[in-house]
Amino acid sequence: MALPMPPTDYSEPRSRGGYYPPRDFSPVVIPEPVRQKHNLFLHITLFLATLGTATFFYTVLNGEDPFANPASLLGGLPFSLPLMFILLSHEMGHYLLARKHHVQATLPYFIPGFPTFGAFIRMQSLPSDRRVLFDIGAAGPWAGVAATIPALIIGLSLSEVHPLNPLDGGLYLGDSLLFLGLTQLILGVSGSDVSIALHPIAFAGWFGLFVTFLNLLPVGQLDGGHVVYSLVGRPHRWIARAFLVVIAVLGANGWTGWFFWIGLLALLGVDHPPTRDFISTLDPRRKVYAWCTVGLFVLTFMPVPISQVDPIDIPHGEKTQVAYTPDQPASTRSAAFPLVYQP
Numbered sequence: 100m101a102l103p104m105p106p107t108d109y110s111e112p113r114s115r116g117g118y119y120p121p122r123d124f125s126p127v128v129i130p131e132p133v134r135q136k137h138n139l140f141l142h143i144t145l146f147l148a149t150l151g152t153a154t155f156f157y158t159v160l161n162g163e164d165p166f167a168n169p170a171s172l173l174g175g176l177p178f179s180l181p182l183m184f185i186l187l188s189h190e191m192g193h194y195l196l197a198r199k200h201h202v203q204a205t206l207p208y209f210i211p212g213f214p215t216f217g218a219f220i221r222m223q224s225l226p227s228d229r230r231v232l233f234d235i236g237a238a239g240p241w242a243g244v245a246a247t248i249p250a251l252i253i254g255l256s257l258s259e260v261h262p263l264n265p266l267d268g269g270l271y272l273g274d275s276l277l278f279l280g281l282t283q284l285i286l287g288v289s290g291s292d293v294s295i296a297l298h299p300i301a302f303a304g305w306f307g308l309f310v311t312f313l314n315l316l317p318v319g320q321l322d323g324g325h326v327v328y329s330l331v332g333r334p335h336r337w338i339a340r341a342f343l344v345v346i347a348v349l350g351a352n353g354w355t356g357w358f359f360w361i362g363l364l365a366l367l368g369v370d371h372p373p374t375r376d377f378i379s380t381l382d383p384r385r386k387v388y389a390w391c392t393v394g395l396f397v398l399t400f401m402p403v404p405i406s407q408v409d410p411i412d413i414p415h416g417e418k419t420q421v422a423y424t425p426d427q428p429a430s431t432r433s434a435a436f437p438l439v440y441q442p
Contacts, residue, residue: 142206146183149209149218153179156214157299178299181254182214185246185307189314190218192242193235193322197222200231217310228376229329233385236325237392240311244395247307251278254301255285261294273354273401275308312399313360315392317342319368323396328371329381330389336370343369353403 154175155165163171190207197204203223210216226232282288286295297305315323318339328335343361350357381389 137206139206142208145209145211146187146207148211149186149215150179150183152211153182153214157302175299178303179214181250181300181303182306183209185243185250185303186215186218186310188246189239189243189310190220192238192240193220196235196238200226200234202226202231202235204235214306217314226374228374228379229332230379230381230385232325232374233329233381233389236322236329237388239322240315240392240395243307243311243314244399247304247311248281250300250307251281251304252285254298254304255281257298258286258301259296260286260288261296271406272305273309273404273406275312275399275401277398278305278308308399309401309404312396312401315396315399316346316360316364317396318364320371321364323392324371326389326392330386332377332380339369339371349402354405356405 154172157175157178158165158172161171161174163174165172186209187207194204194206197220202225205221205223207218207220209218222235226235282295288295314321315326317323317327317335324335324339327338331338343364346357347361350361
């Protein structure tokens with residue numbers, strides 16, 4: 100995620116709080132912000148803290164007590180290390196393209212959580228035009244997916260397929276078209292309901308897709324907001340508002356976590372600030388890439404990312420979801436995530 104851009108007041112019309120450029124075409128001096136030095140200690144500390152919380156999360160999810168048995172934390176590394184590589188790849192995609200276009204940006208800030216709240220870089224100067232904004236905004240998701248797909252291929256290859264007990268319940272993880280396609284391609288699940296003992300590397304890959312689609316929401320200064328603003332300009336504000344309505348409907352009828360994101364996005368800002376040159380548009384090549392990025396959002400989107408299903412409520416052969424089953428023996432609970440699949 101690349102946010103936030105510095106505030107501007109020199110390019111928006113007066114009706115939206117800015118002012119008109121001089122009509123005599125006299126030069127307007129826009130001072131560049133003073134470049135801040137990277138606080139490497141802070142960046143490294145946040146990275147290690149996030150690695151720690153992700154490792155702790157998977158260890159607990161796997162039924163272990165890291166306080167009673169600290170060595171059990173080693174079992175969380177097959178999840179946390181690929182996940183951190185995916186997040187780092189995503190953010191470095193933003194950072195390297197920002198450097199290429201001479202946009203001042205910080206190194207990634209990782210946010211510890213359970214397992215993590217992701218990461219972001221902060222742009223310290225404005226992109227010069229929409230083309231630069233698009234390059235920086237789209238680079239992160241594509242770099243992240245480039246790291247995620249190998250993790251999914253390796254992780255799914257190491258996963259095991261078992262017959263599904265339709266009476267099992269658990270914490271169900273949502274499907275995306277990309278995840279389901281790779282699951283069918285690699286594991287060949289078709290023709291009946293099955294459960295998959297999902298390898299921790301595959302779970303890290305699923306989480307990478309989850310982070311990718313959240314960042315590609317076409318709202319505010321999320322990566323998707325950068326891409327859509329680069330593509331359509333000021334009409335982005337109406338697309339963002341329409342999408343908030345869509346996810347509000349999804350929240351009312353499915354995953355209530357959407358309301359948290361609506362509140363967070365409203366706090367961060369729904370509209371996208373302009374670039375220094377807000378008139379230039381994307382060239383044809385970048386327009387193709389932009390629509391490909393929209394396609395990536397469709398492939399990774401999960402209407403209901405997480406849901407809790409009681410054992411007696413699982414409709415046999417109806418759901419197509421990945422689920423964690425907590426009532427399995429600890430010896431077999433190494434990331435056992437049944438996949439309920441209907442061909």
